[in-house]
Amino acid sequence: MLSEGGIVLDKVKIAVIDNGVVEKVLRQPLEYRVYIDDTNCCVIDNEHMDLLGFIHGTICAMIIENNFSECMLSSVKILNDDGIGKVDKLKIALDWCYQNNIFLVNLSLGVTHFQDRTSIRDVINHYANRGMVIVAASANDGYKTYPASFSNVIGIAAGDVFKIDINLQKHIGVDFIVPSDHEIVLRGNPFKVGNSNSYAAPYVTAMIGKYFEKKSYSNVYTIRRELSSKEDFVYYPDWIEIAWVSKRCEQSREEYYFEEVSGELEGCLSVIDTIIVNNKEEFKKYCKLDKHMVYLGQEPIEYRTLDRYFWCRKQRVKQIVGSRKREAEIGIPVIICKFSENQDSIYWLSELRKYFAKDGYNMFTVSSKVESVLYDLEFLPEELCNKSNREDVYNFLYWQTYYCQSDALLMGIDDKKEYDINVLEKAVDMIIVVKTVAGMVKIDIYCDGNMEVRETINCLESRSIHLLYQKVLKLFMEVTDEQ
Numbered sequence: 001m002l003s004e005g006g007i008v009l010d011k012v013k014i015a016v017i018d019n020g021v022v023e024k025v026l027r028q029p030l031e032y033r034v035y036i037d038d039t040n041c042c043v044i045d046n047e048h049m050d051l052l053g054f055i056h057g058t059i060c061a062m063i064i065e066n067n068f069s070e071c072m073l074s075s076v077k078i079l080n081d082d083g084i085g086k087v088d089k090l091k092i093a094l095d096w097c098y099q100n101n102i103f104l105v106n107l108s109l110g111v112t113h114f115q116d117r118t119s120i121r122d123v124i125n126h127y128a129n130r131g132m133v134i135v136a137a138s139a140n141d142g143y144k145t146y147p148a149s150f151s152n153v154i155g156i157a158a159g160d161v162f163k164i165d166i167n168l169q170k171h172i173g174v175d176f177i178v179p180s181d182h183e184i185v186l187r188g189n190p191f192k193v194g195n196s197n198s199y200a201a202p203y204v205t206a207m208i209g210k211y212f213e214k215k216s217y218s219n220v221y222t223i224r225r226e227l228s229s230k231e232d233f234v235y236y237p238d239w240i241e242i243a244w245v246s247k248r249c250e251q252s253r254e255e256y257y258f259e260e261v262s263g264e265l266e267g268c269l270s271v272i273d274t275i276i277v278n279n280k281e282e283f284k285k286y287c288k289l290d291k292h293m294v295y296l297g298q299e300p301i302e303y304r305t306l307d308r309y310f311w312c313r314k315q316r317v318k319q320i321v322g323s324r325k326r327e328a329e330i331g332i333p334v335i336i337c338k339f340s341e342n343q344d345s346i347y348w349l350s351e352l353r354k355y356f357a358k359d360g361y362n363m364f365t366v367s368s369k370v371e372s373v374l375y376d377l378e379f380l381p382e383e384l385c386n387k388s389n390r391e392d393v394y395n396f397l398y399w400q401t402y403y404c405q406s407d408a409l410l411m412g413i414d415d416k417k418e419y420d421i422n423v424l425e426k427a428v429d430m431i432i433v434v435k436t437v438a439g440m441v442k443i444d445i446y447c448d449g450n451m452e453v454r455e456t457i458n459c460l461e462s463r464s465i466h467l468l469y470q471k472v473l474k475l476f477m478e479v480t481d482e483q
Contacts, residue, residue, distance in 0.1 A: 010072075011070055011071055011072040012068075012070070012071050012072065012104065012209045012212045012213050013031065013071070013072050013074065013100075013101060013102040013103070013104065014064060014068075014071050014072070014073055014074070014102070014104045014105070014106065014205060014209055015073075015074045015075075015076050015093075015097045015102045015104070015105045015106070016057055016060050016061045016064070016073060016074070016075055016076070016106050016202075017076045017078055017090070017093045017094075017097075017105060017106070017107050017109070018056055018057030018060055018075070018076075018077065018078070018079060018106075018107075018108060018109065019054065019056050019057045019077060019078075019079035019080065019081060019082075019083050019085075020033075020035065020045060020047070020049055020057050020058070020075055020077040020079075020081075021033065021049075021057050021058050021061045021073070021075035022049045022050065022055060022058045023075075025058060025062060025185075025186065026061060026062065026065055026073065027065060027069065028065070028069075028072070028073070030073055030074055030075055031072045031073065031074045032074040032075070032076075032100065033045045033074070033075045034074075034075070034076055034077070034096065035047070035076070035077035035078070036076070036077065036078050036089040036092045036093055040088065040089060040092050041092075042076075042092055042093070042096045045075065045077055053081050054081055054082060054083055056079075056083055056108065056198065057075060057077070057079075057108075059184065059193055059198075059199060060106055060108050060198065060199065060201070060202040061073055061075065061202070062184045063182050063184065063193070063199060063202040063203055063206070064106060064202045064203075064205050064206045064209070066182065066184065066206075067202075067203055067206035067207070068206035068207075068209040068210055068213075070213060071206070071209050074097075074100070074102060076093045076096060076097065078090060078092075078093050079109065083109075085109075087111065087116050087119060087120060088119075090120065090123055091123045094123060094124075094126075094127045094132065094134075095127075097127075097132070098127055098130065098132060103131055103132050103133060104132075104133050104135075104205065104208060104209060104212060105132060105133070105134045105135070105205075106135050106201055106202050106205040107134055107135065107136040107137070107147065107148075107153075107201070108136075108137045108197075108198035108199070108201045108202065109136075109137065109198070110136055110137065110138065110139060110145040110146055110147060110148050111145070111146055112139050112141070112143045112144065112145055112146070112405065114357070114362040114404065114405070115357065115362075116146060117146050118257070118376070120146045120147050120150075121146065121147070121150055121238060122241070124147045124150055124152050124153055125150075125152055125238075125239055125240065125241040125258075126241055128152035128153070128219070128220055128239070129152070129239070129241050129242075129273045131219065133154065133208060133218075133219070133220055133223055134147065134152070134153045134154065134220070135153070135154045135156060135201050135202075135204050135205045135208065136148040136153045136154070136155060136156065136201060137156050137157070137196075137197040137198045137200065137201040138155055138156065138157045138172060138173075138174050138197050139197070140158075140196060140197050140198075142172075142403070143172070143403055143404075143405055144171070144172040144173070144403045144404050144405075145172065148172075148173060148174065149172050149173030149174075150173060150238055150239070151173070151220075151235045151236065151237075151238050151239040151309065152220050152238075152239045153173075153220065154175055154176070154204060154208070154220060154223065154224060154227075155172070155173045155174045155175045155176075156174065156175070156176055156178055156197060156200050156201040156204050157174045157176075157177055157178070157197045157200060158177070158178065158179070158180040158195050158196055158197045158199070158200040159177035159178065159179065159200075160179060161177070161179065162176065162177070162178050162179065163176070163177045164176060164177065164228055165177050166234075167323075167324045167399075169233060169234060170234055170319050170323065171323075171399045171400060171403050172403050175224055175227075175228075175233065176204060176227065176228070177200075178200040178201075178203055178204055179200065179203070180193065180194075180195055180196050180197070180198075180199040180200035180203070181193065181194075181195060182199060182203065204227070207227065208223055208227075211223065211226055211227075218307075219307065219308070221307060221308055221309055222306070222307050225306065234315060234318055234319045235309060235311055235315060236311070236315075236316075236319070236373070237274075237294050237309070237311040237373050237374075238376075239273075239274070239292065239309055240257075240258040240273065240274045240292070240294075241258055241259065241273055241274075242258065242259045242260075242261055242271055242272045242273055242274075243256075243258055243259070243260060243261070243272055243273065243274040243275065243276050243294075244260070244261050244265050244268045244272050244274075244275050244276065245260055245276045245374070246276060246277045246278060246279075246282055248277070248278050248279060248282065249276060249277070249278045249296055249371060249374075250278075250369070250371050252344050252346035252347050252350075252371065252375060253344055253347050253460075254344075254346050254347045254350040254351075254375050255375075256374050256375060257374065257375060257376035258274075258374075265286065265289075269289060269291070272291060273291065273292055274291060274292040274293070274294060274309075275289065275291045275292070275293055275294070276293075276294040276296065276374065277293075277294075277295060277296070277297070278295070278296040278297045279297045279299070280297055280299045280301055283295050283297065283301060283303075287303060290308070291308065292308045292309040292310070293305075293308075293309070293310045293311070294310075294311050294312075294373070294374075295310070295311070295312040296312075296313070296370045296371060296373075297312075298313075300314065311373070313370050313379070313381050316373075316379050316380075316381055317381055317383070317384065319396070320380075320381075320384055320389075320392055320393060320396040321384070321389065321392050322392065323392055323395040323396040323399060324395060324399060325391075325395055326394065326395045326398035326399065327398075328398075329398075329427060330394070330397065330398050330401060330409065330427045332401060332406060332407060332408050332409060333407075333408040333409070333429045333430070333476060334408070334409045334411070334427045334428045334429055334430075335408060335409065335410045335411070335428075335429065335430045335431075335432065335472075335476070336411050336413065336428055336430070336431045336432070337349065337352075337410070337411065337412040337413070337431075337432045337433075337434065338413055338414075338415035338431065338432070338433045338434070339412060339413070339414060339415060339434050339435070340415055340416070340434065340435035340436055341414065341416055342436050343434050343435065343436065343441075343460075344460060345367060345369060345412045345414075345434075346367060346369060346371065346372055346375050346377065346412075347460065348412065348434060348460075348465065349365050349367055349372075349377060349410065349412045350365075350375055350376075350377065351462055351465040351466075351469075352365075352410060352465065352469055352472070353365045353377075353410065355465070355466055355469040355473075356407075356408075356410075356469075356473075359473065361407045361408065361476075362404065362405060362406050362407045363406065363407065363408050363409075363410045364378065364397075364400060364401045364404055364406035364408070364409050364410065365377050365378060365410045365411075365412075366378045366379075366380045366397070366409065366410065366411040366412065367379060367380070367411075367412045368380055368381075368382050368385070368412065368413045368414060369412075378400070380393065380411070382414075385413075397409060408476065415433065415435065429447065429448075430445065430446065430447050430472070430475060430476065431445070431446040432444070432445050432446075432472065433445075433446070437456075440456050440457070440458060441456065441457045441458075441459070441460060441464075442454075442455075442456050443455045443456070443457070443468060445471070445472065445475065447475055447478075452475055453471050453472075453475070455468060455471070
């Protein structure tokens with residue numbers, strides 16, 4: 001018996017968001033059976049379903065029921081009979097679950113296209129930060145999948161035994177490897193489902209349902225630790241929906257990927273999910289306020305929490321060091337941007353990535369500034385850019401760009417600091433040098449050691465960067481054609 005917001009629940013409610021469920025094969029009737037129509041309205045699903053077509057959602061529901069019979073299942077249909085649907089229906093489905101007090105959701109679906117990532121992340125964070133636990137299957141092709149890869153989601157892949165693969169956890173956010181060869185009964189005959197990530201996820205959903213039955217509702221972070229208390233999971237701070245950011249943090253003219261609340265922290269605690277600071281004193285002052293924490297400072301701190309997220313640069317170092325050895329050289333174009341100290345490198349990188357994305361290019365965009373994590377860029381700690389860590393860095397970048405299906409690697413570094421990028425030199429196709437000279441912004445572009453473009457602009461603005469981007473794109477396409 002659980003209590004949620006003053007409402008007594010006799011059974012744990014679970015939603016299967018999929019392509020519908022054939023109710024007659026279940027032991028218990030569905031609590032709700034709805035679908036999201038073409039106008040994005042949630043309506044009662046009275047459509048007849050049989051067992052002759054693609055019964056993906058039905059199998060997921062049966063696996064949950066077989067492993068946790070004391071649950072109350074609902075079907076929310078967002079995919080058609082062939083298992084295809086639109087990304088924007090996910091928000092409508094999760095909102096319906098939230099409005100109907102369903103806080104455990106099975107998503108044996110996802111996308112791998114980079115342009116869907118941010119919209120799905122924002123939707124997931126909104127509901128996860130309100131107590132919803134979402135279990136999602138990673139793609140069977142092995143690429144990074146959304147939403148399974150997000151910190152606020154329990155990401156699942158299929159395997160022979162229940163375990164954690166630290167490399168998959170580091171690179172594609174898969175938290176658990178789980179058996180998927182379940183046996184169900186269809187039309188009176190036993191049927192063994194195939195090895196598929198889709199059918200591994202509902203088994204974990206059932207496990208979490210049992211946890212809900214024994215204890216009160218909890219957040220994703222606590223659930224993950226409950227399923228494997230021996231492991232320290234590696235996170236990237238992608239869970240933030242609304243945050244308070246210390247004024248001591250270095251600012252960029254680029255917008256944060258999340259909503260920022262300004263003012264005194266004490267007046268913001270009721271609306272924020274995360275506190276972001278950059279020095280040890282602030283961290284000690286605020287770390288007990290029952291909020292997720294992001295610490296951007298250089299000073300090392302020892303901090304361990306059991307019920308919320310905490311990220312610092314040490315987490316990123318842990319994610320990079322010891323990466324699995326690459327299987328080949330980086331086979332995509334590599335662009336290095338060297339910025340003078342007074343340049344807003346985060347804005348430059350964000351704008352270049354945005355223009356590349358508009359033209360359909362998926363750029364894995366890296367910055368040496370720790371604040372870059374607040375702008376949805378990939379952070380590469382300066383302390384790893386040395387001879388002793390060069391292989392770790394290269395291995396990490398190889399696997400990240402592989403799993404993300406990146407079209408190119410765009411890396412921003414400080415031109416005044418010593419970096420050992422020799423491990424990348426044989427792969428570098430373009431170097432862009434951006435610096436301030438006599439109050440003007442001077443840009444030099446080199447390909448294969450030869451200067452191809454020299455530009456000077458009066459001020460840093462989006463239009464100026466776009467004009468430069470067009471020249472970069474022309475050179476980039478020439479490099480791509482050569483490869």
